[in-house]
Amino acid sequence: MITNKEVLEIIEQVAKDREKSLSLYNEDLTTLPKEIANIANLRSLFLYNNQLTALPAEIGNLINLRSLFLYDNQLTALPAKIGNLINLTQLHLGRNPLTSPPPEIVEQGSQAVLAYLREQL
Numbered sequence: 038m039i040t041n042k043e044v045l046e047i048i049e050q051v052a053k054d055r056e057k058s059l060s061l062y063n064e065d066l067t068t069l070p071k072e073i074a075n076i077a078n079l080r081s082l083f084l085y086n087n088q089l090t091a092l093p094a095e096i097g098n099l100i101n102l103r104s105l106f107l108y109d110n111q112l113t114a115l116p117a118k119i120g121n122l123i124n125l126t127q128l129h130l131g132r133n134p135l136t137s138p139p140p141e142i143v144e145q146g147s148q149a150v151l152a153y154l155r156e157q158l
Contacts, residue, residue, distance in 0.1 A: 039064045045072055052076045062086050062106070074098040085109050085129070097121040108132050120154030 039047075044061065048070065051059050058081040061069075066087040073082075074095035081104040089110040097118025104127040105119075112130075114137040119125070128147040135143055138153040 039066065041068070041070065045070055048072050048075060051079075057081065057101075059083065069093055069096070071095040077101065080104065080124075082106065092116055092119075094118045100124065103127065105129070113137070115150070115154060117154050117157035120151055120156075120158050122151070125151060 039061070044066065047059070047061070049072070052075045055078050056076070057078050059076060059079060060083040062083045062085045064087055066084070066089055069084065069089060069092055071093040073093065076099065078101055079099050080101055082099070082102060083106045085106045086109040089107070089112055091112065092115065094116040097116060097120070099122065101124060102122050103124050105125060106129045108129045108131040110133050112133040112135055114135065126147065128150055130143055130150065138150050142149050142153045
């Protein structure tokens with residue numbers, strides 16, 4: 038299990054190195070710090086198989102993000118600001134108890150989810 042301090046250190050290092058990918062899967066994370074938004078070049082974010090119950094709204098500032106892997110968490114809602122991610126083409130949400138967006142939207146795929154979130158902005 039990784040601590041919040043370690044997550045912050047990883048985020049700081051990835052931002053400093055201008056990395057384009059961040060893998061924090063299988064870490065039993067329950068929260069994601071808002072500092073995730075500091076990784077301006079991020080294109081792929083792997084957060085699957087954790088215990089995340091919510092995401093910070095700041096995740097919507099990762100405008101270069103193309104792939105977001107969130108499956109196998111405990112998310113019940115997504116921040117509407119994810120709708121700002123105009124380059125996002127892969128959004129993996131399976132096996133989360135989502136109520137917002139509703140399951141019938143999630144079943145329609147990434148573009149339907151993004152359209153729903155944009156309507157919430």
